[in-house]
Each structure stands twice: as structure tokens, then as C-alpha cells.
Amino acid sequence: MPAIQMSNVSVVYKGSKESALDQITLEVEEGEMLLLLGRNNSGKSTFCRLLNGLVPHSIPSTLTGAAAVFGKDISRGKVASLSTSVGMVFQEPESQLFCMSAEEEIAFGPENIAVPRAEIVSRVEWALDIVGLRGYNSRSPASLSGGEMQRLAIAAALSMHPRMMVLDEPAYALDPVGREELYSLLRRLKERFGMTVIIAEHGAEEAIQFCDRVVVLAKGRVLADGSPRDILSDETLFDFAGVSAPQLSRLSSIMRRRSLGTGSSIHTIDDAVREVQDAISTGGQEVPR
Amino acid sequence: MTPGGEPGESVVTVDGVSFSYEGGFEALVGVSMRVRRGEYIAIAGGNGSGKTTLAKHINGLLHPSVGRVTTCGMRTDETSVANLARKVGYVFQNPDHQLFCTTVEEEVRFGLENMDFEESESAPKAQAAMELVDIVALRDRPPFTLSLGDRRKVTIASVLAAEPEILVLDEPTTGLDHHDSEHLMSTLRALNRSGRTIVLISHDMRLVAEHVDRAVLMAAGRILVDADVGAVFSDLELLREAKLVAPPITQVAHRLAPLGVSPSTFTPSQLVQQIEVLRGGGG
Numbered sequence: 001m002p003a004i005q006m007s008n009v010s011v012v013y014k015g016s017k018e019s020a021l022d023q024i025t026l027e028v029e030e031g032e033m034l035l036l037l038g039r040n041n042s043g044k045s046t047f048c049r050l051l052n053g054l055v056p057h058s059i060p061s062t063l064t065g066a067a068a069v070f071g072k073d074i075s076r077g078k079v080a081s082l083s084t085s086v087g088m089v090f091q092e093p094e095s096q097l098f099c100m101s102a103e104e105e106i107a108f109g110p111e112n113i114a115v116p117r118a119e120i121v122s123r124v125e126w127a128l129d130i131v132g133l134r135g136y137n138s139r140s141p142a143s144l145s146g147g148e149m150q151r152l153a154i155a156a157a158l159s160m161h162p163r164m165m166v167l168d169e170p171a172y173a174l175d176p177v178g179r180e181e182l183y184s185l186l187r188r189l190k191e192r193f194g195m196t197v198i199i200a201e202h203g204a205e206e207a208i209q210f211c212d213r214v215v216v217l218a219k220g221r222v223l224a225d226g227s228p229r230d231i232l233s234d235e236t237l238f239d240f241a242g243v244s245a246p247q248l249s250r251l252s253s254i255m256r257r258r259s260l261g262t263g264s265s266i267h268t269i270d271d272a273v274r275e276v277q278d279a280i281s282t283g284g285q286e287v288p289r
Numbered sequence: 290m291t292p293g294g295e296p297g298e299s300v301v302t303v304d305g306v307s308f309s310y311e312g313g314f315e316a317l318v319g320v321s322m323r324v325r326r327g328e329y330i331a332i333a334g335g336n337g338s339g340k341t342t343l344a345k346h347i348n349g350l351l352h353p354s355v356g357r358v359t360t361c362g363m364r365t366d367e368t369s370v371a372n373l374a375r376k377v378g379y380v381f382q383n384p385d386h387q388l389f390c391t392t393v394e395e396e397v398r399f400g401l402e403n404m405d406f407e408e409s410e411s412a413p414k415a416q417a418a419m420e421l422v423d424i425v426a427l428r429d430r431p432p433f434t435l436s437l438g439d440r441r442k443v444t445i446a447s448v449l450a451a452e453p454e455i456l457v458l459d460e461p462t463t464g465l466d467h468h469d470s471e472h473l474m475s476t477l478r479a480l481n482r483s484g485r486t487i488v489l490i491s492h493d494m495r496l497v498a499e500h501v502d503r504a505v506l507m508a509a510g511r512i513l514v515d516a517d518v519g520a521v522f523s524d525l526e527l528l529r530e531a532k533l534v535a536p537p538i539t540q541v542a543h544r545l546a547p548l549g550v551s552p553s554t555f556t557p558s559q560l561v562q563q564i565e566v567l568r569g570g571g572g
């Protein structure tokens with residue numbers, strides 16, 4: 001059974017004439033790590049909110065088409081059962097934090113599903129540790145820095161040991177090392193436990209290297225769907241979608257245009273070093289294509 | 290490099306500042322730095338390193354436990370926040386900490402009216418600021434119904450409207466997509482060229498590398514390094530210590546330094562220009 005199945009899914013918010021999601025058809029396998037890219041208003045958050053039934057059940061909106069998460073039909077409203085299998089980190093984590101201490105925040109979900117006390121204690125320590133907040137147990141969430149709040153929201157979602165993690169722009173408040181750590185943590189959880197991971201971002205610079213698959217949204221539609229390599233090789237896609245292209249793919253396309261290097265695609269720092277070395281060492285002579 | 294001002298004149302002086310939050314956590318430890326008129330600087334560093342705490346010292350929202358801060362000649366602990374606000378515009382890290390009016394336009398005019406601008410003056414200033422960040426169409430909307438990116442733009446417009454001498458922006462591209470953050474960065478660049486002093490807090494190393502003159506890196510409440518951007522990005526280890534990662538192109542440039550590529554290369558086009566020069570020289 002796929003983790004996500006969507007067939008002709010459209011979402012229209014109450015009071016709006018346009019579809020926030022427009023005829024989306026896709027399947028995500030369990031254990032896939034998917035990057036959802038798109039500019040402002042392209043529908044990323046709407047897609048995320050659909051995955052735990054917030055849309056259409058809590059935010060007034062109409063869903064058409066067939067949408068299922070772990071085989072559960074989203075339109076049929078049994079959303080509570082999804083909250084244990086789908087961990088959400090919202091675009092604005094501060095709005096998600098409501099407890100008096102970091103520890104309570106993390107314990108809240110597991111307590112609700114009657115995880116034994118000893119197990120909760122160890123999950124709290126585990127979750128604080130993996131997001132870099134060890135020792136923050138009794139800190140009030142409101143007194144945390146922006147990035148620390150983001151880390152706490154991630155810890156709280158992970159403490160449920162969800163089958164799927166959905167993170168809506170998790171990166172912006174994190175420092176760059178923290179971003180790398182988050183993406184590789186998610187990658188490890190995917191590999192170890194088969195966790196399905198959905199990450200929404202509006203830039204492709206970092207996350208794309210960690211994901212199996214990229215879906216590019218534009219105006220609520222799927223503009224492209226493919227492997228990171230496929231997506232990165234499409235030179236016009238990023239501009240078209242209004243998404244910032246990774247620096248290395250911009251390098252790749254400028255070098256090709258100027259006939260510098262061997263013309264092979266640049267996906268990694270190593271690729272880039274090799275291509276630039278080639279371009280410099282072959283001097284002024286044209287390289288045959 | 291500092292049009293419209295007296296270069297070298299210090300507009301912000303942070304002198305031996307330590308600061309503890311209630312509960313005793315020391316968020317700043319012996320911090321000293323200065324910002325000169327017309328400079329464009331970045332403050333960067335890991336989560337919890339003290340960036341926001343330092344920024345709030347510049348405009349008097351927080352006062353040092355030890356040491357002193359002087360902004361535009363005024364000791365921040367002897368001057369009201371309102372008086373400092375005439376000189377320093379501050380864009381909060383979380384827009385919701387800044388927004389409270391019932392419409393976007395009121396929000397953008399609020400600061401101006403607080404500074405005793407007549408309506409005949411405040412209306413056109415607010416209009417210009419809304420145009421600058423492209424939110425004119427939202428003028429009658431309640432800010433809380435807007436998307437994060439649009440709320441962010443409202444807070445920026447309300448700060449720009451008063452045309453403060455110093456702009457302190459705490460992660461202003463949060464919630465903005467590629468197009469909008471490029472637009473904001475070119476607006477800031479233009480303001481800086483017209484003499485405005487800018488302090489940008491950002492985790493986006495591409496923006497910092499491409500736009501800023503000088504960077505202050507923080508770690509654990511201390512200043513790790515305070516140097517021009519070229520020097521800061523030439524030390525990858527130091528960046529890591531500050532929980533930062535150089536842009537990919539800069540990492541490539543470092544690896545290619547033995548071939549003559551400058552480690553202060555920040556953009557693909559800068560790298561390609563050097564390739565063309567180097568292969569011309571060799572071939």
C-alpha cells in the first residue's frame with residue numbers, strides 16, 4: 001500500500017474562487033523521501049495540511065478527487081487516526097508550541113496515545129538530543145530563540161515515532177549546519193525505519209541532495225515530478241517555477257552555454273571541481289562535444 | 290564606500306556587553322563591536338548564539354547587564370525605545386511580534402503617526418513603502434489573515450516607511466520565496482547606496498556572501514570573528530564553528546585555490562569569469 005495516493009485531487013478554500021491544489025495525481029511509496037518545491041502560494045502548505053486531514057476538516061475548504069494516506073480516505077474524516085501516524089511540523093512552529101516546558105511539549109503526543117511513562121522519558125531525552133536541545137527539558141518554549149523553537153517542534157513530532165513526517169519549510173529558522181543535520185537525520189530515519197518523509201521548501205539548494213524524489217508545484221499543479229538528477233538537469237524548470245536553482249546547476253548551465261568543460265552535468269562539489277579543472281586546463285581550445 | 294555620510298563615524302557602539310535573561314542564562318558574553326555610518330553588515334551564527342539578543346540591544350529593547358551600547362550618540366539605557374526608534378528601524382524575526390493593527394495600511398502608518406508625522410506626510414510615505422515591497426493590493430486586509438511572506442512584507446514596509454537611518458533586520462527573508470527575497474535584497478542594496486546603515490541577520494549564506502560588506506559571526510554569546518566578507522568566507526573551519534556553511538560555489542573555489550581561483554568567489558558567474566581568465570593565461 002502506498003503512503004500517499006492522490007487522484008485528481010483539488011482543494012478550494014472557502015471564500016476563494018481558485019483552486020489551491022488543482023488536479024493533483026501522484027503516489028508516494030512508503031519510505032520515500034520527497035521534496036516538494038514551489039514558490040509562494042504554489043500550494044505546498046495546502047498539500048501538507050491535506051496529509052493529516054487539516055484540509056478539509058479543520059480549515060474550511062472543499063476537497064474533490066480521491067486522497068488517501070496509508071490507505072485511509074482523507075475525505076472520510078477519520079483524521080484522529082492519522083495524527084498518530086503522520087507527524088507534522090508546520091511552517092510557523094511557534095504556533096504549534098503550547099506547553100509550559102520543552103519536556104512537556106515533547107511528551108504531549110506520546111502521553112495522548114498512552115505510551116508507558118518510562119518509554120516517554122526515554123523518548124524525551126532522545127528527541128531533545130537529536131535536535132540539539134539536550135538540557136533544555138524545563139525551558140519554556142516561549143523563551144527559546146527562533147531556531148530553537150523550530151527544533152523543539154521537530155522533536156515533538158518525532159517523539160510520536162510517526163510512519164510519515166511532513167515538514168513545511170523546516171529549514172529557514174535553522175542555522176546551515178542544523179539544516180544539514182536535520183536532512184541527514186530524516187534520511188537516517190527513512191533508511192532505518194522506512195519512515196516516509198515529505199519536505200516542502202521554496203529553494204532547492206540543500207534538501208534536494210538528501211531526497212529520492214522532487215515534485216515541483218506551480219499554481220497548485222504538478223509542474224515536474226522526478227529524481228533529483230532529472231530535476232536538476234532541467235535548466236529552465238527552476239526559473240519557470242520561481243524557485244531558486246542550486247548554485248551548482250546554475251554553474252553547470254553557464255559553463256555549457258560558454259562551452260567550458262566537458263559538458264557533463266554538475267550535481268556535486270566534486271563534479272564541479274572536476275569540470276572547472278577541465279575547463280581551465282584545456283586552455284583556449286574548444287572541447288569537442 | 291559610504292555615500293552620504295562621514296565614513297568612519299560610529300553609529301552603533303557595543304562596548305563590553307554581557308546580558309543575562311531572567312533565569313540567569315547569559316546570552317551575551319563580553320561583546321564589543323561597532324557599526325559605522327553607511328556600512329552594510331551581517332550578523333550570523335548558530336541557533337541560540339545571541340544574534341537576536343544583540344540586535345535588540347541596538348534599539349534599546351534590551352539593556353546590557355554589563356557594559357554599554359550607544360546608538361546614534363545616545364546611550365540606549367538612558368534613552369526611550371521610542372526615541373531610539375526614530376533612528377533605528379527594527380524588523381522582528383517573527384512578524385507576529387510586530388503586527389497588531391487591523392489593516393495593513395494602518396500597520397504601515399502606525400510608526401509614522403507615533404513619530405508625529407502629519408497625515409499629509411504619513412500617507413504618501415506609507416504609500417511609497419507599500420509600493421516598495423509590493424503590498425499595495427493588500428492595504429485593507431487584516432495582517433493576521435495574510436501568508437507568512439506577506440506578513441513579513443508588511444513588517445518591512447512599516448519599518449521602511451519611517452526612513453530610519455539604521456535598519457536592523459532579523460532574518461527578513463523568512464517566508465519570502467526566491468523572487469521576493471531577491472527583490473528585498475536589491476531594495477536594501479539601494480537604501481544602503483543612498484547612505485542608510487544596514488544590519489542584516491541571516492542564515493542565508495548566499496545572501497550574506499553576495500550582498501554584505503562585513504560579517505560578524507557569533508557563537509555561544511560571543512563574537513567569533515568580525516571581518517570583511519571575503520576574509521570570513523576564506524576560513525571554512527571558522528564558518529563551521531559558527532554553524533555556518535559556505536555557499537557551494539565558495540566551497541568549489543576553495544578546492545580550486547591551487548589553480549589560482551580566489552577563495553572569495555560567491556556566485557557561479559564570478560567563478561566562470563575566473564575560468565575564462567585562467568584558461569586564457571594558460572592556453
Ligand SMILES: Nc1ncnc2c1ncn2[C@@H]1O[C@H](COP(=O)(O)OP(=O)(O)OP(=O)(O)O)[C@@H](O)[C@H]1O
Binds near residue numbers: 040041042045438
Ligand atoms: N487558510 C487559507 N484560506 C484561504 N486561502 C488560503 C489559505 N491558505 C492558503 N490559501 C491560498 O491557497 C493558495 C495556496 O497556498 P499555500 O499556503 O498552500 O501555498 P504555499 O506554497 O505553502 O505558499 P508559501 O510559500 O507562501 O507558504 C494560495 O493562493 C493561498 O492564498
Ligand SMILES: Nc1ncnc2c1ncn2[C@@H]1O[C@H](COP(=O)(O)OP(=O)(O)OP(=O)(O)O)[C@@H](O)[C@H]1O
Binds near residue numbers: 144
Ligand atoms: N526570553 C528568554 N529567556 C531566557 N532565555 C532566552 C530568552 N530569549 C532567548 N534566550 C536564550 O538566549 C540565547 C540566545 O538567543 P537569541 O534569540 O539571541 O539567539 P539567536 O542567535 O537569535 O538564535 P536563532 O538563530 O535561533 O534566532 C538562546 O540560547 C536562547 O535560548
Ligand SMILES: [Mg+2]
Binds near residue numbers: 045046168
Ligand atoms: Mg506554505
Ligand SMILES: [Mg+2]
Binds near residue numbers: 147340342382459
Ligand atoms: Mg534569532
